[in-house]
Each structure stands twice: as C-alpha cells, then as structure tokens.
Amino acid sequence: MKVVVCVARVVDTIEPLPVKPGQAALEEEGLRHMLNPADEYALEEGLRLKDRFPNSDVTAISMGPAESESVLRRCLALGADQALHLWDEAFRGSDTLATARVLAAAIRQVGADVVLCGKRASDGDTGQVSAQLAELLDLPAVTSVVRLEVRDGEALVHRRLERGRREVLRCPLPALFAVEEGINRPRYPKLRVLLRSLKADFPHRGLADLGLCADEVGEAGSCAQVVSLSPPKPITKGLFIPDSSLSPEERWQQIVSGGMEERHGDVIEGPPDTVAERLAQFLTENNFV
Amino acid sequence: MRAESTGGIWAIVDHTGDEVEDVALELLGQARELADRLGLSAAAVLLGDDVRGLTPSLGQYGADTVYLAENPLLAAYNPDAYTPLLADLIRRQRPSIVLWGATDQGRDLAPRVAARLGTGLASNCTRVDLSEEGLLAMTRPVYGGKASCNVVCPQTRPQMATLQPGAVTAKRPDPSRQAQVIAVDVSLSSQSLRLRLEEVIKIPPSDLDVTEAEVIVAGGRGAGSAEGFRLIEQLAHLMGAAVAASRPVVDAGWAPYERQVGLSGKTVAPRLYVACGISGVNHHVVGMRDSRAVVAIDQDPQAPIFQIADVKIVGDLHQVLPSLIERLRRLRQERGTTEDEEILRTLANVSAARQVS
Numbered sequence: 001m002k003v004v005v006c007v008a009r010v011v012d013t014i015e016p017l018p019v020k021p022g023q024a025a026l027e028e029e030g031l032r033h034m035l036n037p038a039d040e041y042a043l044e045e046g047l048r049l050k051d052r053f054p055n056s057d058v059t060a061i062s063m064g065p066a067e068s069e070s071v072l073r074r075c076l077a078l079g080a081d082q083a084l085h086l087w088d089e090a091f092r093g094s095d096t097l098a099t100a101r102v103l104a105a106a107i108r109q110v111g112a113d114v115v116l117c118g119k120r121a122s123d124g125d126t127g128q129v130s131a132q133l134a135e136l137l138d139l140p141a142v143t144s145v146v147r148l149e150v151r152d153g154e155a156l157v158h159r160r161l162e163r164g165r166r167e168v169l170r171c172p173l174p175a176l177f178a179v180e181e182g183i184n185r186p187r188y189p190k191l192r193v194l195l196r197s198l199k200a201d202f203p204h205r206g207l208a209d210l211g212l213c214a215d216e217v218g219e220a221g222s223c224a225q226v227v228s229l230s231p232p233k234p235i236t237k238g239l240f241i242p243d244s245s246l247s248p249e250e251r252w253q254q255i256v257s258g259g260m261e262e263r264h265g266d267v268i269e270g271p272p273d274t275v276a277e278r279l280a281q282f283l284t285e286n287n288f289v
Numbered sequence: 290m291r292a293e294s295t296g297g298i299w300a301i302v303d304h305t306g307d308e309v310e311d312v313a314l315e316l317l318g319q320a321r322e323l324a325d326r327l328g329l330s331a332a333a334v335l336l337g338d339d340v341r342g343l344t345p346s347l348g349q350y351g352a353d354t355v356y357l358a359e360n361p362l363l364a365a366y367n368p369d370a371y372t373p374l375l376a377d378l379i380r381r382q383r384p385s386i387v388l389w390g391a392t393d394q395g396r397d398l399a400p401r402v403a404a405r406l407g408t409g410l411a412s413n414c415t416r417v418d419l420s421e422e423g424l425l426a427m428t429r430p431v432y433g434g435k436a437s438c439n440v441v442c443p444q445t446r447p448q449m450a451t452l453q454p455g456a457v458t459a460k461r462p463d464p465s466r467q468a469q470v471i472a473v474d475v476s477l478s479s480q481s482l483r484l485r486l487e488e489v490i491k492i493p494p495s496d497l498d499v500t501e502a503e504v505i506v507a508g509g510r511g512a513g514s515a516e517g518f519r520l521i522e523q524l525a526h527l528m529g530a531a532v533a534a535s536r537p538v539v540d541a542g543w544a545p546y547e548r549q550v551g552l553s554g555k556t557v558a559p560r561l562y563v564a565c566g567i568s569g570v571n572h573h574v575v576g577m578r579d580s581r582a583v584v585a586i587d588q589d590p591q592a593p594i595f596q597i598a599d600v601k602i603v604g605d606l607h608q609v610l611p612s613l614i615e616r617l618r619r620l621r622q623e624r625g626t627t628e629d630e631e632i633l634r635t636l637a638n639v640s641a642a643r644q645v646s
Binding site for chain 2: 013095143282
C-alpha cells in the first residue's frame, strides 16, 4: 500500500509570540518551529498501516521554505520511508487552496492509496487543506478521524462529532483521512534511524517539476488574503480595581484571584444529609439528573 | 468564480432534522444585517429530507428566500452529496457572501465547496463585518488564540466564512416575516456516494473526553485517597457525567493525566461543573471558570473555589457525597429507569437546556 502523509512546519505557539498590530505575518526572528502536532499523529497512523501491511511504503511530503526540511527529517527519523520537499519562491503566500494545489500535484506524481493529513495546523488553525486536497484529487475523504481500520481495500472510519457522538463510515480506497490529535500514541524515533535521517538526502520539487503555473499558487493563486494580524481582543469583564474598603487580606486575595467575577451563589451549610438534600434538589430542579 | 456578483447573502442551515440549530439562527441574523447594509437580499439554504417544516422559522429569523433541497439521500450529512449540490447552486445563483457554521458539517463542507468554486474561505471566524470597500472582513483566531487574523477575499466570489457557534447572537424572530421558498432540483444517485454511513454511536459520558462533556464531576486533594476518589467516580457515573481531576489527584495517581483540568491539563466549559474537595487555586480555576454552572463542595468556607461557585457547599465530601449518591439512586428507583435510560434522559435534558439558554 502506498501511503502519503502531508506534514507542515508550524510555529510553536507555546512560546510568547511577537504579534505587532497591523502586520500581516509574524517576524520570523525568535520564533520556534516544530512538526505540526496533528501531523505527527497522521504519520503514526501511516506507520501503523505499514506495520499491518508489510509491503507498504510511507512518504512524507511538505510544502514550505528550505527550513521545512527539518520536519521531513523528523518524519524520516520516526520511520517514514521517503520524504519529498516542495518549494519554490512562487509558492510563498499560498492560502489553503493554493497549498492544496501544490500538494495535489505532488500526490498525483507519487501516487497514493491512502493520503493522511493532520486535522489542522496548530498555528494557522484553518483545518481546510485536507478537505480541499481531497476535492482537487477527487478522493473520498473523512475529516476529524478518531479511528481508522483498513481492510480489503476499504476503510472503516470513526469521525468525531460534537456532543460525544461518532459517525462510523465505510470508505473505499484510495481515500484521504484527516486525523485528530490523540487518535494514537506516536512512537519515539529509534536512535539509529534518527542519526541516519540527519544525513538523509531527499528530492525537492518546484513549480515546473510539479507542472503548475505561477498564477495558481502562491500569492497570485490565493483568494483569501490576510490583511493584518492583531493581538487578540481581551475578554472584557470590566476594569479590575481592588476594593479599598476591604481588609488588606481580602484585598490581597482579590488581587491574587485576578479580580475574577464572583458568582453569587447560595452557601449551604449544615449536617451532611441536609446539605445533600439541598444539592439533590438543585440538581433535579435544573434537570441535571 | 471571478465575475462580479450581485447575488444575496447566504446562510447555510445546520439542523437536526426536526429543529434548526442555534448556530444557523445566528448566521441568519448576521446575513440579514449584512444584507440590509449592502442593500441585498438574505437567503437560507436548507438541505435535508422532509425538512420543509423548518422553513417558516428561517423566514422569521431573517431570510427573504429559502433554497430548499429535499431528498432521502440528504437526510444525513454526506460530503459526496452535499458538496456538488451546493457548488452547483452557488454557481447558478451567484451569491456574493456565503456564511457557514463552524460545526461538524460546516467545517468539513465549506472548504470542499470553496475548492470546487476556486474561492477563498476563512474558517472559525469570531466576527465578520464590512470593510470600507464593502468587502467581507473576516476575523479569526490564529496561533492558538494568541493573535487574531483579519482576512478578506477581494477578487473571487462568493466570499465565504465559517462562524464559530455563539460568535454572534441570533436576532429576535419576527413572526410577521415570511420567506419565499424555492425548491432546488436534486439529482442524486446513491452510486455517486462513496462514503457510506454505517451508524452514529454515542460515547458513554464516563469515557468521554472532559473537553467534550456537558456535565463534569471533578475531584481534588480533598478526596484524600484513591478510595475517596471512587466516590467522585460513582457520582459521575450516576449523573452521566465525565470524571475530571485537579493536579494533586493526578500526581498521586488516583486519576489518569487525561482527566486533569487546569493550567497544566485541559480547559473545559461544561454546562455543570461539580468540584469536590477542590480548593480552587488559580491553576485549576483557569481550566474551568467558563463553566455555565459551578457547584463546589469543600470543608474550608474560605476556599477560593467558592468565589466562582453558584452553589457553595461547606462540608466534608466523604459525608456529603455518599448521602447524595444514595439520594440520586433512590430517585432513579422511584423513576424506575435503568442506568442507560437515565443517562439518555440527562443528555436530552441538557441539550434541551442548551436550546433554551
């Protein structure tokens, strides 16, 4: 089975980010990057397919500037058989659809029985590329996958819905699946493979290699344009001013609590049975039991 | 599509088959407002099986027109049926803006339709507005919520956005308003559907991830021991709730890490959060303060958790919980319902309460 996993290099959003109002992109300096967490789960799912079907071959592909090689090396270290790096200056500024066009062109060239993607990139958080890629490749596709079983040329897939529901879908192969974080437990790289991955050489493809035109990719081929980034609007809960009529201790507590709005609930005290009765009453009255 | 379009503002309607989802009403209000400002019409698009009964409410909530596509194959969401249908309809009618809910369906469907039409889409928007040039200005969170990103789609039409549920408030319905219903031809064959829905399963609340749960019972250091924590699990089980824990509980090994709520765990916003033996230090509270209702049980009347609790119970959970569990068991016996029925009932009540609020 031929498995292709689409991966992305993303900004590590745990770090403080230099968001300057009005700019359309973050300044690169000081940003930390990593393999998109959801993509690591997608890769693991691909590697598991390879464990089950020994004649399989897992290819990791990524579109991004030269630095994206690092995430492809990470994929090789984790066990991918091949990596394919897609970059051309013409790709710069691609929106999700333009990105999907580049990935689709590459996947058409390498061929795939199963295409795996992470559900969303942790930085841009659009969650659009996988569905758009499936449309361009005209593949059946399931997003929000939390369980994937492949047998006899088809897949049984669990798609996560809201409120704790799961859709169980049957899907013929070839197909595309966008997996959720937590679908599996990604493995650690083996030291031997990790060391080999650092020296690995893998192919690069640009605009002409993929048979694309400059006006369908990059900024020229993008419909959605980012005008600006802005620091998030804080949640307005009123300006917090410690109440000066309180005792120092209470005031101190108020400051430590971050001036969180106090909820004026009823205090219920008394013997356990009385208290439990009142609580049971609250729960039934509010339809919680 | 490159051509200038003068078509209306569309809202794609999410529904359960019997009821229109709240998010669709919110979208309609937004579509109405944009349509009024641009001097265009607002339309709702309703796909499903036997859903004509939902059209009057769409009119009341702001639609001038309802495009109605009915077919048994549209009963449940299937991208292979919905995508070509919507793409064709949009190509023919040329709306200038299409709004979707950022729901299970909208998040899957909107990007597919955008790909077919070759137009731009901004997903999970928290706000849409009109720019000075009359373009749809879409605002969405990026970088894990550390920035918001302002997006426009200047050249292609329609301009499309998925909006987070609750991002806008629904307008008050106007009972005198009526929408013109336009039936859409549906030519679908089951052979064209590659995905086949086998079933929809419901995860029992106790196995549910805490971020997905509607009701959570959480225990803290006050549980005292692994045995003490069983009380919390029992109560959760009885209430059809998910079990959560504060960090000391996870550190002590009474509960697995995936159940941890707080700064170093998960952030939750259920309809009801029952905090048992949790003092409420900030590290925990930041993970649950957006809960709709909070019940706190703690021995210390000064515990900070009481500051954010709606029901504040001062007492020892080792005495209060057994008594409460006993009462709830008795209640169940009186009702004569089995455990499964009880869980279903709770879920039904909770979703009903969601509709109301």
